[in-house]
Amino acid sequence: MFAGRNVHVTAVRKKDGSLDFLEVPKKVIPWVQALKKIPFIRGIVGIIESSAKGAQHLNFSAESFAEQEGEDDTTKKEEKQGIFSNISMVLGVAVVGVISFLFGKFIFTLVPAIIEQFLFQNVFSNQILHNLIEGVIKIILLVGYIYFISLTPMIRRLFQYHGAEHKVISAYEAGMDLTVSNVQKFNTLHYRCGSSFIVFTVLVGIVMYSFLHYDGYVERIVQRLILLPLVIGVSYEVLRFTNSLREVPVLRYLGYPGLWLQLLTTKEPEDRQVEVSIASFNRMLEAEKRIMEGRE
Numbered sequence: 001m002f003a004g005r006n007v008h009v010t011a012v013r014k015k016d017g018s019l020d021f022l023e024v025p026k027k028v029i030p031w032v033q034a035l036k037k038i039p040f041i042r043g044i045v046g047i048i049e050s051s052a053k054g055a056q057h058l059n060f061s062a063e064s065f066a067e068q069e070g071e072d073d074t075t076k077k078e079e080k081q082g083i084f085s086n087i088s089m090v091l092g093v094a095v096v097g098v099i100s101f102l103f104g105k106f107i108f109t110l111v112p113a114i115i116e117q118f119l120f121q122n123v124f125s126n127q128i129l130h131n132l133i134e135g136v137i138k139i140i141l142l143v144g145y146i147y148f149i150s151l152t153p154m155i156r157r158l159f160q161y162h163g164a165e166h167k168v169i170s171a172y173e174a175g176m177d178l179t180v181s182n183v184q185k186f187n188t189l190h191y192r193c194g195s196s197f198i199v200f201t202v203l204v205g206i207v208m209y210s211f212l213h214y215d216g217y218v219e220r221i222v223q224r225l226i227l228l229p230l231v232i233g234v235s236y237e238v239l240r241f242t243n244s245l246r247e248v249p250v251l252r253y254l255g256y257p258g259l260w261l262q263l264l265t266t267k268e269p270e271d272r273q274v275e276v277s278i279a280s281f282n283r284m285l286e287a288e289k290r291i292m293e294g295r296e
Contacts, residue, residue: 001054002165002277002284006291008053010060011280013272019279022060023287024053043236044229050194105232109205109224112138117217128210135206142202146264156267163188163266164277178278180271188266191246195265196258200235200242203257208234 001010010022032049036042116134124130149155170186171178208231214220242255269277 002168002281003053004284004288007284007287009280009284009287011276011283012060013276019276021280021283023283025291039237040230040233043233043239046236047197047232105201105228106225108138108142109228110221112141113220113224117220121217127213131206131209134209135202138202138205142198143261143264146261150264150267157273159265159267160269160273161277164269164273166190166193166262166266167269167274168277168281172281178282180274180278183274183278184269184271188268189259189262191243191255191259193258193262193265195261196242196255197235197239199257199261200238201231204235204238205231 001008006026008024008026012020012022014020032045035045112134115137116130120130120133150159164183166188167183167186168178169190171183174186176182205227208227209223212223212227214223239258242258246252246255
């Protein structure tokens, strides 16, 4: 999936070798656009928006895969039309995506705090040290979770496509022709990846929690829940800041924690996967051009 200024595009390869595309124009909602201009708020809005869009495009990919597994074409076509033409169903998919993201954030915010409290509550009293250990536990759980799901064939393939997307973007930014041979020369890591955001939420959380005092387990958990939106907002701003410094020789290392996590969330793609990513990116560029020409 690739996102332009005005449209999101996903490409899926069918068994016969042809490609199926989903184009979803971005809807301009004035009050949402206004929120996206406010520092610390725009990160929360952007994450919710990305989760909703991502769920919709993953649903499209899943349906295309199911269709290739032998489901009745006519029935599947009617079902597909029902999902993508019916506003309420699309909204439902988007809501599921947002809820899944929030649930994941709650789990990876609360579980490390609970584990740390259970294991080290009576070992020492320094709360900053407790917060640091909580952060380490969170990173271990996150890395372990991503590693083990990456062992499954489906997730590994998803991570290969993730790597292909990064390669295509890097090749485009370098001004190279988007051919498979050119694209494959680039790295699967990219500074602006959402994986970097995940790391920053952990690191920013450690710093922010260190400035707060809590009395007891319940207060600690409540603090984490209340501060979660702020942690997300600050993490987004930190990610933007590190992206702006990636050409500065010394300061570029600020973005390295996110790149390290991408060693897990991206895999080297096959040539056929790169072909799909190139087709999706080119389709996005064509759609962007078409939309802009229609506005003139």
